[in-house]
Amino acid sequence: MLVPILKQGDYLIASIQSxxxxxxxxxxxxDLVEQVGRYRSRGVIVDVTVLDVMDSxxxxxxxxxxxxITLRGAETVIVGIQPDVAFAMVQLGLTLSGVAAALDxxxxxxxxxxxxxxxxxxxS
Amino acid sequence: xxxxxxxxxxxxxDIVAARQEGRRIAATLNFSQSDLTVIAAxxxxxxxxxxxxxxxxxxxxxVVERAGRRGVALVAHDEGPGIQDIxxxxxxxxxxxxxxxxxxxxxxxLMDEFEIHSNAGRGTTVTMRKWxx
Amino acid sequence: MPARDREHRPPVPTDVLSELVAHLRRNRxxxxxxxxxxxxxxxxxxxxxxxxxxxxxxxxxDNYVEVLETGSVEALQAYARNLSERIIPRGVDTPEVxxxxxxxxxxxxxxxxxxxxxxxxxxxxxxxxYEPAANRIATTVGVGFVQxxxxxxxxxxxAIRELSTPVLQVRERLLILPIIGIVDSExxxxxxxxxxxxxxxxxxxxxxxxxxxxxxVDATVANHFVQTVEAxxxxxxxxxxxxxxxxxxxxxxxxxxxxxxxxxxxDLQGGIEEAERVLGYRVLSVGESGAATPEx
Numbered sequence: 001m002l003v004p005i006l007k008q009g010d011y012l013i014a015s016i017q018s019x020x021x022x023x024x025x026x027x028x029x030x031d032l033v034e035q036v037g038r039y040r041s042r043g044v045i046v047d048v049t050v051l052d053v054m055d056s057x058x059x060x061x062x063x064x065x066x067x068x069i070t071l072r073g074a075e076t077v078i079v080g081i082q083p084d085v086a087f088a089m090v091q092l093g094l095t096l097s098g099v100a101a102a103l104d105x106x107x108x109x110x111x112x113x114x115x116x117x118x119x120x121x122x123x124s
Numbered sequence: 125x126x127x128x129x130x131x132x133x134x135x136x137x138d139i140v141a142a143r144q145e146g147r148r149i150a151a152t153l154n155f156s157q158s159d160l161t162v163i164a165a166x167x168x169x170x171x172x173x174x175x176x177x178x179x180x181x182x183x184x185x186x187v188v189e190r191a192g193r194r195g196v197a198l199v200a201h202d203e204g205p206g207i208q209d210i211x212x213x214x215x216x217x218x219x220x221x222x223x224x225x226x227x228x229x230x231x232x233x234l235m236d237e238f239e240i241h242s243n244a245g246r247g248t249t250v251t252m253r254k255w256x257x
Numbered sequence: 258m259p260a261r262d263r264e265h266r267p268p269v270p271t272d273v274l275s276e277l278v279a280h281l282r283r284n285r286x287x288x289x290x291x292x293x294x295x296x297x298x299x300x301x302x303x304x305x306x307x308x309x310x311x312x313x314x315x316x317x318x319d320n321y322v323e324v325l326e327t328g329s330v331e332a333l334q335a336y337a338r339n340l341s342e343r344i345i346p347r348g349v350d351t352p353e354v355x356x357x358x359x360x361x362x363x364x365x366x367x368x369x370x371x372x373x374x375x376x377x378x379x380x381x382x383x384x385x386x387y388e389p390a391a392n393r394i395a396t397t398v399g400v401g402f403v404q405x406x407x408x409x410x411x412x413x414x415x416a417i418r419e420l421s422t423p424v425l426q427v428r429e430r431l432l433i434l435p436i437i438g439i440v441d442s443e444x445x446x447x448x449x450x451x452x453x454x455x456x457x458x459x460x461x462x463x464x465x466x467x468x469x470x471x472x473x474v475d476a477t478v479a480n481h482f483v484q485t486v487e488a489x490x491x492x493x494x495x496x497x498x499x500x501x502x503x504x505x506x507x508x509x510x511x512x513x514x515x516x517x518x519x520x521x522x523x524d525l526q527g528g529i530e531e532a533e534r535v536l537g538y539r540v541l542s543v544g545e546s547g548a549a550t551p552e553x
Contacts, residue, residue: 083450083457103456107460
């Protein structure tokens with residue numbers, strides 16, 4: 001299942017549409033990293049609203065994704081984690097520590113904008 | 125005896141199928157939404173273990189009853205190399221950076237009952253149960 | 258009865274059972290009435306009207322005889338569950354349920370005595386068939402009732418727990434969760450679920466979790482609090498913990514929580530001010546209008 005990636009200005013938005021297998025997740029990760037490089041994007045939003053479960057593989061992949069995107073000079077934020085999913089995750093010990101998370105797309109964009117503002121302030 | 129649904133685990137897509145079936149069956153009982161997610165997560169972890177360490181196996185899902193309460197029993201079985209040191213395997217391998225050991229300690233925390241039998245060279249069976257409120 | 262006879266009693270033929278069941282069915286009406294009379298006489302089921310008692314008596318009687326006949330435990334358990342679901346809301350309790358089932362057993366036994374008293378040997382065979390079946394019914398119904406009541410109580414406790422910990426929206430994007438009283442694992446789990454749902458529906462960015470009213474926590478519950486903070490973060494919300502007593506702080510440190518990573522403030526008021534700061538509210542000093550407005 002290919003995940004559609006939307007380019008919105010400086011940002012890339014990946015909206016997961018259905019349950020993803022391990023292979024799909026790796027594919028998504030690699031696509032995002034490649035596109036960040038190609039478009040010189042400053043931020044990536046991964047929308048996981050539809051996922052009804054997040055297991056260790058998914059958490060690991062999102063974590064690696066975030067690290068790889070950082071190496072390309074961009075920010076990552078995961079949005080749409082459902083309350084039940086978040087609870088199950090922390091009980092499993094999957095805290096996605098080091099990875100930014102926001103409530104939804106709107107908050108995710110606000111987060112990236114805020115980070116961009118701060119880094120522009122630092123640069124000037 | 126309630127019917128048992130057996131799902132073979134041989135590819136990563138089977139992990140998705142197993143947890144969706146688990147959720148579907150558990151949903152027929154009086155589980156909260158949160159519990160259903162927890163059950164799906166536990167299935168995902170043990171199914172992934174099968175793939176990683178044994179290449180193939182199966183997950184059996186069954187509705188069970190005890191002392192007037194109903195629940196779901198999940199049995200993950202593989203004929204893989206087995207676990208040498210179960211105590212070690214059940215220790216929390218989770219570091220703060222999120223790198224993980226086997227999914228077993230996490231799955232155990234999520235379920236009400238958890239048993240594991242493993243013999244080096246003779247495969248592993250993990251039995252988990254969760255009871256509805 | 259001579260001991261010799263007892264040892265050599267032949268196994269009960271199934272036609273004895275079917276014969277006694279047929280007898281009970283034939284005399285259904287009188288037996289049912291006798292049973293209802295005894296129930297009223299013993300002052301049982303006082304919370305039900307005469308009509309209600311009669312209606313239930315009819316279905317209980319028919320099911321009882323059916324189970325005597327088939328010996329099917331599943332059917333009996335299902336029936337017991339169903340019966341309990343109906344009468345528990347009516348305020349019927351355990352002694353009453355056991356009472357009426359035993360009365361029915363007695364009424365039917367007396368009827369069998371009356372019919373077979375002429376042939377002592379046959380009466381014994383009839384009772385050999387009847388007694389174990391009747392006792393099994395009484396046990397199953399009693400146990401089924403108790404289990405159903407326990408399930409209802411559990412549900413009520415869950416509802417009470419939920420009511421006792423409201424999640425309050427104080428300002429836009431700011432939630433307060435005041436926790437009062439003993440927190441056990443079950444309550445901690447419920448708190449977390451309520452809070453997370455509250456974060457999503459209120460789109461909260463900051464939660465002030467006040468535990469001033471919590472006397473103590475054990476390591477397990479402290480762990481739950483940590484999980485709550487971690488889960489809230491996954492929904493994009495920061496949790497500020499206030500009212501942390503030295504004892505609880507010690508427990509957290511003991512289980513390995515890095516308190517510097519946890520956002521803790523002395524008291525609730527301080528926590529709210531910190532939350533407003535995080536949200537970017539500018540607190541106006543006296544002399545300006547009383548409202549606080551978001552910056553930028």
